[in-house]
Amino acid sequence: GRDLSRAIPLPTQKEDECVKETYTDPDLAEYTIKVPPPPVQKPKPPIQRHFVLHTRDSPRPNIPYLSRMLKQKQQEKDDIQIQKFWNMFKQLHLNINLAEALVLMPKYQKMLKALLSNKEKLQELANTPLNENCSAVILKKLPEKLGDPGKFLISCGFIELMCKALANLGASINLTPLSVWKKLGLPDLIPTRMTLELANHAICTPDGITRDVFVPVSKFTFPADFVVVDYESDPRVPLILGRPFLRTTRALIDVYGEEMILRDEDE
Known part of the structure; x- marks a missing residue:
C-alpha cells in the first residue's frame, strides 16, 4: 500500500x-x-453618530396684494414730489397782466406737463446749488435797496438872474445857452472849432467860449469857463456845470445823503 x-x-x-x-x-x-x-470575529465597537439638529425658519407668509403695496409706495413718492413742486410754485411771483397770461398759458401748460412727467429733472430743479449771490440774498447780507435820489442842483445867485445849475459828472465842459449869456452880459465870445454831440445825439457847433465867468454860489464865488450854444433850455435850470467846475469847487457828492458839499480852501 x-x-x-x-x-x-x-x-x-x-x-x-x-x-x-x-x-x-x-x-x-x-x-x-x-x-x-472558523475565524473568530472580534466585535466592532459601536459607531458613534453625532446628529446636528437644524431648526428651519418658519416660512414667511406671502404678502397679499403686493401690487397694491407697490402702488401705494409709488403714490407716496408722487405726493412728496407734488408737495415740493407746490412749495416752489408758491414762491413764484409773476408780474404780467391777464392778457399776457392767457397768451402764455398753453406754453406754460406744456412746460409744467413736461416737468411733472420727468420727475428726475424736477428733483434736479428742486435741489439747486447756491452760489455766492444766492447765499447773500438768503442770508440777508445785502444792503437796503434805495431809489433814485434825483438830480443834484446848485443854486447860482447872479445879480441879473437867479437860477439853478445842473451838476453833471458826465459832462467835460460847462455849458450855457446863448440867451443866458446875453442876459448876464458876459465877456465877449472866443471863436472855437469845437463840435458838440448833445444828449439827443444831435451835432451842433458852439457860438464860442466865454472865459473867467464868476459863478456865485451861496457866500462863495468860483471862476469857470462856459461854452455858449444857441439852444432852448429849461428856464429854471439853464446852466450845466461839468467836471471842470466840480473839480474847481472840490465838490463832495453824497448820493446816499442826497447832498453836495462845495469848498473854497478850508471853508
Missing part, C-alpha cells in the same frame, strides 16, 4: 488542538485531516 506518512504529514501537538473532525476511508487506513476552526 501507500506510505501515508509521506503523503500526509502527521499533526503536531499544537496542531491537534485545531483538529475537529476525523475522516475514515474504507480503502485506506484511517487518517485525520486538520480542519481550521
Whole structure:
C-alpha cells in the first residue's frame, strides 16, 4: 500500500488542538485531516453618530396684494414730489397782466406737463446749488435797496438872474445857452472849432467860449469857463456845470445823503 506518512504529514501537538473532525476511508487506513476552526470575529465597537439638529425658519407668509403695496409706495413718492413742486410754485411771483397770461398759458401748460412727467429733472430743479449771490440774498447780507435820489442842483445867485445849475459828472465842459449869456452880459465870445454831440445825439457847433465867468454860489464865488450854444433850455435850470467846475469847487457828492458839499480852501 501507500506510505501515508509521506503523503500526509502527521499533526503536531499544537496542531491537534485545531483538529475537529476525523475522516475514515474504507480503502485506506484511517487518517485525520486538520480542519481550521472558523475565524473568530472580534466585535466592532459601536459607531458613534453625532446628529446636528437644524431648526428651519418658519416660512414667511406671502404678502397679499403686493401690487397694491407697490402702488401705494409709488403714490407716496408722487405726493412728496407734488408737495415740493407746490412749495416752489408758491414762491413764484409773476408780474404780467391777464392778457399776457392767457397768451402764455398753453406754453406754460406744456412746460409744467413736461416737468411733472420727468420727475428726475424736477428733483434736479428742486435741489439747486447756491452760489455766492444766492447765499447773500438768503442770508440777508445785502444792503437796503434805495431809489433814485434825483438830480443834484446848485443854486447860482447872479445879480441879473437867479437860477439853478445842473451838476453833471458826465459832462467835460460847462455849458450855457446863448440867451443866458446875453442876459448876464458876459465877456465877449472866443471863436472855437469845437463840435458838440448833445444828449439827443444831435451835432451842433458852439457860438464860442466865454472865459473867467464868476459863478456865485451861496457866500462863495468860483471862476469857470462856459461854452455858449444857441439852444432852448429849461428856464429854471439853464446852466450845466461839468467836471471842470466840480473839480474847481472840490465838490463832495453824497448820493446816499442826497447832498453836495462845495469848498473854497478850508471853508
